[in-house]
Every structure is written in structure tokens, then in C-alpha cells.
Amino acid sequence: MSYSVPKIAGESDTIVGRTEDHLWARWEVFVRPRGGVTHVYSESVHAPDAETALLNARDTYLRRVEGVSLWVIPSGAISRWDEHQALPESRSEEGSARRLWEAFIRHRRGAQFLHAGSIVAADAVDAIVRARDAFLTKTDGVAIWVAPSEAIVAADPDEAEMLFEPFADKGYRQATYYDIPEEVGYM
Amino acid sequence: MDGEERFREIIAADEKVEPGDWMPEGYRQTLIRQIAQHAHSEVIGMQPEGNWITRAPTLKRKAILMAKVQDEAGHGLYLYSAAETLGVSRDELVRLLHEGRQKYSSIFNYPTLTWADIGAIGWLVDGAAITNQVALTRTSYGPYSRAMVRICKEESFHQRQGYEIMMVLARGSEEQRAMAQDALDRFWWPSLMMFGPHDSESTHSDQSMEWKIKPVSNDDLRQQFVDATVPQAEYLGLTIPDPDLRWNAERGHYDFGEIDWDEFWRVVKGHGPMNRERMAHKIEAWERGAWVREAAVAHAAKRTAARSA
Ligand SMILES: [Fe+2]
Ligand SMILES: [Fe+2]
Numbered sequence: 001m002s003y004s005v006p007k008i009a010g011e012s013d014t015i016v017g018r019t020e021d022h023l024w025a026r027w028e029v030f031v032r033p034r035g036g037v038t039h040v041y042s043e044s045v046h047a048p049d050a051e052t053a054l055l056n057a058r059d060t061y062l063r064r065v066e067g068v069s070l071w072v073i074p075s076g077a078i079s080r081w082d083e084h085q086a087l088p089e090s091r092s093e094e095g096s097a098r099r100l101w102e103a104f105i106r107h108r109r110g111a112q113f114l115h116a117g118s119i120v121a122a123d124a125v126d127a128i129v130r131a132r133d134a135f136l137t138k139t140d141g142v143a144i145w146v147a148p149s150e151a152i153v154a155a156d157p158d159e160a161e162m163l164f165e166p167f168a169d170k171g172y173r174q175a176t177y178y179d180i181p182e183e184v185g186y187m
Numbered sequence: 188m189d190g191e192e193r194f195r196e197i198i199a200a201d202e203k204v205e206p207g208d209w210m211p212e213g214y215r216q217t218l219i220r221q222i223a224q225h226a227h228s229e230v231i232g233m234q235p236e237g238n239w240i241t242r243a244p245t246l247k248r249k250a251i252l253m254a255k256v257q258d259e260a261g262h263g264l265y266l267y268s269a270a271e272t273l274g275v276s277r278d279e280l281v282r283l284l285h286e287g288r289q290k291y292s293s294i295f296n297y298p299t300l301t302w303a304d305i306g307a308i309g310w311l312v313d314g315a316a317i318t319n320q321v322a323l324t325r326t327s328y329g330p331y332s333r334a335m336v337r338i339c340k341e342e343s344f345h346q347r348q349g350y351e352i353m354m355v356l357a358r359g360s361e362e363q364r365a366m367a368q369d370a371l372d373r374f375w376w377p378s379l380m381m382f383g384p385h386d387s388e389s390t391h392s393d394q395s396m397e398w399k400i401k402p403v404s405n406d407d408l409r410q411q412f413v414d415a416t417v418p419q420a421e422y423l424g425l426t427i428p429d430p431d432l433r434w435n436a437e438r439g440h441y442d443f444g445e446i447d448w449d450e451f452w453r454v455v456k457g458h459g460p461m462n463r464e465r466m467a468h469k470i471e472a473w474e475r476g477a478w479v480r481e482a483a484v485a486h487a488a489k490r491t492a493a494r495s496a
Binding site: 005006008013014015016017018019020021022023024026043044045046048049052059060061063064080082084085106109110112142143170172173174175177178179180181183184185187 | 193203204224250271275277289291330344346351384415418419481490
């Protein structure tokens, strides 16, 4: 299979346990592509701080995609729900101290998380319940992430040019830059 | 419905398994092994090509090669990120590679002796990788599948820049044509080896195919690659170093000769031309970078302290 390295006769399995140690924290990356309507989850990077996380995210996930906005969120700030977990039926009482949350939805298996919108909620569970009620239909939505809005670090719009433009003039990064005769087949 | 039932249902329906889902421990281990191996291959794969960045024949070729090598670093990061969704840290995977407990593709244990090798790698090695990776976009694990989609979008550039290098050399002087032929001679068989042992020999295959981690078998992928590549070699006017290679009208495929499996196993076991050098370089780079990683953490901590003071 891909880059297949088979086992040598008699080689034992390396059983990999669960580890979370990492010198640099993990940040979840969201990109709104040019012409896109919302921020799309783009997997993660590791970085010692938000500033470096934004730069690493750009270098990793925006080498070609034209982005117009980039968010990073510390992985630990996100509360996660999926179809296997029970959710309380009702929201928490109005009037308790509430704040703003951002909600991200995976609408079906295999799809990426999309930013669905903001909600006001008392805590993470309340935010998930409210996000479900606000953004999910009965038939879709297999997972929800919520994060306090203040946990989101957005690339400064004033620095957008510095972040997103450097790759625009590098046409040689595109496959179409190379003249390959049709008769050799799709490449 | 319990987790195991749900897992079986997801696999049977050709849906994607997502990180929060219950999964058999064997499924998790197989994925970690395969994704980590794939990630390590992308990272080690920067070395043979990086070897020619300073010696690229023109500024344009240098810029292209740098962009390609940077892509491969990115591919490694996409894959480590996918592996992390299985509850293993990136640092742990790096440690396992450095301790020799996880491997990378044997193809990167061959040296890049001439500029034509950069052409041959883009054309053949990336070509073989594309064949694999396109199939893997259909793998049953969501994060792995999405990493493959992201990677495949970038691979076309890799293969085309390599083939273009070969086209220029094949049209060039006698010496340049000989250089292109020599690169094909050395990279052809190792590229076929990238698909792994015959299906009849691969011990992990059945379970992997049942779980739909691996949608297409080694031999089928290898055949796909040969069928696509032969006309490309013909167009270049180069000869594939296999006397048994011929079109089989009955099968509708090319027949081809047997891989030297002794060489294959020698390299897997660590005795290829470049195994030691690749690992030594990788570990040295990691160790030399330690102070940067630590200084960045110290700097971040200092700034946080200053802000809250
Ligand atoms: Fe790659
Ligand atoms: Fe590549």
C-alpha cells in the first residue's frame, strides 16, 4: 500500500500507546478560502504561541489555497460532542452568566467541520445543546465542536497580504504550469 | 446499538470512521502504523531531492525543487496531524522513527547521483505515490482520507515537473539522453518495489482490506502504475530496463518481469545504499533543532508573563 514497508520475518509489532506529550501545544486550524462562505477546519499544527501557530498554519495549509481568513484555536479550548454521547434535552436557565461561543459542525461522516455561527451560552454543554438546536436539522450533523469566541486567534487583516499573498505569484507550484503532451496520459 | 456494531455498520456502508467513534484496537494500531510510516516517508523523502537544491541547473529549477520539497514537508505534517487523531502524539511518532521502531519507504534509501534522478523521482516515485494515494482517498478512516485528498491535489505538480525534466534531457545531447536513461535504469525497479510484496505474501493485507483501510491490493496498484508509465517512457524514447515487459492483449495490461525480492528485503532490513545516512541525517537535524524548539517555548512563556504582569 502507500509507501508500503512490510514486516521482516519475526519482527514484532510496535504497539503504540496513547500519548499527548508535546513540547509545543496543538492548535486547530480553520481557513476561509477565497470565495468561500465560511471557515473550514484544516487539521492541526503545533506551535509555542498563537503567532507562530498562525505562521505554521499558513506554511502548512495555505501553500496553494487562496485564503482570505485564518483562525487558530488552542486544541484544549474546544469542547467536542459526537453522535455517541448523550446530550441534555434542554438548555440551561436564561439569566445565568453567559458568553459568546463559536460552533463548528461536521454535517456528515467524511466531511470537514464547518463554522456554523456564534451562540450565547452558559457553558460548553449548554453551547453544544444550543448549537444543535440552532444549526442541525434532524437528519444531519454527526459532530459538534464549540469554543469560547475569545479563544479564537484570527490573523490580523492588516497582515493579510503578508500571510496570504507570497504564494500568489508562484505559478510554478501549479500543475498546469508544465506543458505535458496529452498522448502520455493524465498526469 | 453498541460501538462495535456501529463500527461494523459504518464500514459496511462505505462511510468514514471518525475520531470519536469506537474502533477495534487492531484497526487503530494498523492505521497508526500505516499513517506514521507514510508521514515518515514524506519527511525522509526530502533528503534525496534536497541533495540537489543547491546544484539545480537553473534558478527556475531551483525554485521549483524547493517548492516541491516544501510540499513534501507539508505532506508529512498533514499525516502526523491525521495520526494524532488516533491519540498518539507527534513527538512519540518521531521518537519511534528515530529508535528504528517505525519505518519509512525503502525508495528513499537510494542515492540521487545526477540531476536526471530528480526528474526520475518526480516522474516515477511521485507517480507511484500518486497511484497509491489516489486509491487511499477511499480509505475508511476520515482524517486519513482527507489528508490523501489534500496531498493528491499537490502531487500532480510533482510528477509533471519531474516528467518535464526528463523531456528536456531526452531531447538534449547524447550525454543528457544517457543520463536520463541511467536514472530510469536505477529508479525503475525500486519504484515498482514501492507497492510492497505480492498480495499472496502480505500478511496484513486481508484484515486491512476487510476494514477498508486499504481499498486496492499491492499487485493491482503496481499493474496500474506499469500500464500508465510504459507509454510515458516510450514518448521519451527511453527503454524500461525489463526484458520481459510486453503488452498482453488478452489481459489488456502489460506483463512485466519479477522484482528482485532479495534486494527488496535487503533494503527493508536496513542494508540499502543510504539507510544509515538517511537516519543519521534525520536524527542530527532533530537534535540540532532542539534549542530552537525550547527557545520558542521560553520566549512564549516570557511574553505571556509580561502580558499578565
Ligand atoms: Fe508527498
Ligand atoms: Fe510528492
